[in-house]
Amino acid sequence: MVHSWGRAHKFDHQVASPAYLQDTALTSNQASPTTIFGQGRSYGDVALNDGGRIVQTGSLKRIQTVNWETGVIRAEAGMTLDQVLQVSVPRGWFLPVTPGTKYVSLGGAVANDVHGKNHHHVGSFGAHVRKLGLRRSTGEQMLLSREENADLFALTISGLGLTGFIEWVEFQLVPVRSASVIVENIPYGSLDEFYQLSNDSKGWPYVVAWIDCFAGNKALGRGVFSRGKHSLMPDGRAAHRPDPRLTWPIQTPGWLLNRTSIGLFNKLYRHRPGARYCGRVPYDPFFYPLDGIAQWNRLYGARGFYQHQCIVPLDEAKKAMTALLTAINAAGQGSFLAVMKNHGAEKSPGLNTFCLEGTSLALDFANRGDRTLKLLKTLDEIVLKHGGRLYPAKDGTMSAEMYKTGYPNWQKLEDARDPALNSAFWQRVTR
Numbered sequence: 001m002v003h004s005w006g007r008a009h010k011f012d013h014q015v016a017s018p019a020y021l022q023d024t025a026l027t028s029n030q031a032s033p034t035t036i037f038g039q040g041r042s043y044g045d046v047a048l049n050d051g052g053r054i055v056q057t058g059s060l061k062r063i064q065t066v067n068w069e070t071g072v073i074r075a076e077a078g079m080t081l082d083q084v085l086q087v088s089v090p091r092g093w094f095l096p097v098t099p100g101t102k103y104v105s106l107g108g109a110v111a112n113d114v115h116g117k118n119h120h121h122v123g124s125f126g127a128h129v130r131k132l133g134l135r136r137s138t139g140e141q142m143l144l145s146r147e148e149n150a151d152l153f154a155l156t157i158s159g160l161g162l163t164g165f166i167e168w169v170e171f172q173l174v175p176v177r178s179a180s181v182i183v184e185n186i187p188y189g190s191l192d193e194f195y196q197l198s199n200d201s202k203g204w205p206y207v208v209a210w211i212d213c214f215a216g217n218k219a220l221g222r223g224v225f226s227r228g229k230h231s232l233m234p235d236g237r238a239a240h241r242p243d244p245r246l247t248w249p250i251q252t253p254g255w256l257l258n259r260t261s262i263g264l265f266n267k268l269y270r271h272r273p274g275a276r277y278c279g280r281v282p283y284d285p286f287f288y289p290l291d292g293i294a295q296w297n298r299l300y301g302a303r304g305f306y307q308h309q310c311i312v313p314l315d316e317a318k319k320a321m322t323a324l325l326t327a328i329n330a331a332g333q334g335s336f337l338a339v340m341k342n343h344g345a346e347k348s349p350g351l352n353t354f355c356l357e358g359t360s361l362a363l364d365f366a367n368r369g370d371r372t373l374k375l376l377k378t379l380d381e382i383v384l385k386h387g388g389r390l391y392p393a394k395d396g397t398m399s400a401e402m403y404k405t406g407y408p409n410w411q412k413l414e415d416a417r418d419p420a421l422n423s424a425f426w427q428r429v430t431r
Contacts, residue, residue: 002054005297006043007304008367008396011424014053021076021167024055026137026420033422036161038105039080042112043307044396045424046160052422055165057107063087064168071173072130077107077166084173093173094230094283096128100339102288106169112393113158113353115343117206117228117287123347124355125171126157133167137420141167146349155416158350160392162417162426180231181206181286185277191221191321198342201227206286213338213363216329221321223340228286290337299336300366306396308379309362311343312388317359320386324361324379331375335363351409354391362394373397392425403429 003010014032018024026034035049037056048054060078067073071093075084081095082102088094099114108114110132115124122128132144134156142164144153156163188197194209201207204227211223290296297305312320321340328334338361345357365372376397383390389406390398404410414430 002037002040002048003304004044004048004396005041006306006364006396007297007300007302008306009045009048009304009424011048011050013049013051015056016053017056017059019059021060021135024057024060024135024165024167025139026135026165026418034420035423036107036111036165036421038078038108038111039103041101041104041108043305043394044392045428046112046392046395046426047108048424049422050424057105060167065170068093071175072170073173074131074168074170075106076168077105077110079106080104081106081109088173089176089179089283092175092177094176096122096172096174097125098287100288101291103291106171107161107166108393110157110166110169111159111161112391113348113350113355114393115355117208117341119355120202120207120342120344121205123344124158124350124353126348126350126353127346129157129169129171131170132156133169134164135167136164137418150349152416154349154351155413157348158353159413159416160352160423160426162413162421162423164418164421176230177234178231179283180233180280181228181283182231183226183228183277183279183281183286186225186227187223187276188225189219189222191318191325194221194223194225194340195318195342197225201225205229208339208341211325211338211340213325213328213334216326220325220329221340223338226286230283231280233280300364303367303369305364305366306372306376307362307364307394308376309360309391309394310379310383310388311354311356311358311360311391312383312386313356313358314342316386316388317342320382320388321359321361323382323386327375327378327382328363331371331378333365333368333372333375335365338363352407352413354389354393356389358388362391392429395425398429400429400431 001010002013032052034053037047037054057078060076062076064074068091081104098116109125113124113126134142134144142149206228209223209225211221215222340361342359343355346355380402
């Protein structure tokens with residue numbers, strides 16, 4: 001049994017865990033389709049394959065080539081962002097883009113074209129990928145880049161692992177002088193203030209806001225705005241602590257997660273000492289706050305949780321965020337982990353990438369069965385009405401209509417899909 005990070009999806013699988021790239025060959029005459037599985041940090045079913053075969057890439061984590069003068073690195077696709085940081089930070093290099101967890105494989109970062117707090121400056125991960133090695137079930141091993149096999153390169157970035165087996169990823173790191181980040185945390189009181197702070201912070205490389213999803217009326221959208229930049233003060237480039245300090249010990253009983261407990265948490269979080277802060281911190285707590293707690297997904301109990309992450313174009317964003325937060329408040333199904341940010345124009349070549357110039361909102365919802373599914377459907381309708389879309393890496397429920405409307409290039413991906421590859425997500429959204 002293999003489950004998603006959200007733990008709401010779990011299926012029996014045939015599991016292969018190759019130790020070397022030559023052991024990962026796909027064949028076009030397989031009895032059932034295969035899904036490529038990295039670190040299992042996708043919240044829904046994008047890396048699952050109900051009753052089928054999955055290939056886990058965790059052992060494929062070798063650096064093939066690296067130039068520490070230029071910061072260009074090529075590594076097997078099973079290598080994690082954490083493993084890259086362990087060798088790059090002491091040498092003065094950092095990831096060009098990182099999501100909210102460092103326990104993501106390079107192949108997963110490419111397949112989902114992950115984004116981070118600096119999207120408004122540099123776009124998604126795919127914008128920094130130079131070359132890819134792809135193996136098809138025909139046995140063909142292909143080099144993909146902007147110049148060579150460019151169409152398949154653009155479809156593989158954001159291609160959900162469906163165009164073939166990504167063997168290695170070559171990408172550009174960015175130089176840093178230290179392992180520290182200068183951070184400003186600013187409490188704010190409304191959605192209008194969020195947009196004002198976002199506008200005022202365009203010069204900051206990293207921005208994000210935690211929001212109190214139960215704040216209503218004039219306080220709708222209030223929260224804590226965070227902005228950061230790499231410190232220019234050398235500190236020896238000390239390597240980060242690679243392992244979580246704590247482990248969530250149990251599956252939290254579902255009844256503990258309710259409007260009262262989440263509302264109390266939100267109030268305490270907004271008024272904690274660090275909610276208003278300006279100073280220098282190690283990069284781990286700024287980029288990866290949840291990675292400090294192993295297995296934090298147990299927080300939502302045995303039934304797991306769903307995440308709803310959407311993005312809406314800038315001209316519709318404020319109206320959409322107002323409608324979304326109002327609906328969440330009315331439903332009484334809030335989230336400890338509600339994150340909102342403004343994005344810039346996408347720079348990645350990925351044809352089916354999630355990001356666009358606009359505002360994104362991400363929230364976790366404990367799985368309450370039909371009650372939660374009804375709320376997610378309501379949120380989907382709001383996003384669709386305002387011209388937005390959902391993030392496949394976080395999704396567990398979107399309809400085929402929602403996916404096809406949000407990703408008009410989906411048919412190009414289907415046409416390029418390796419016949420030996422499929423996933424529970426892809427079957428759900430393309431039927």
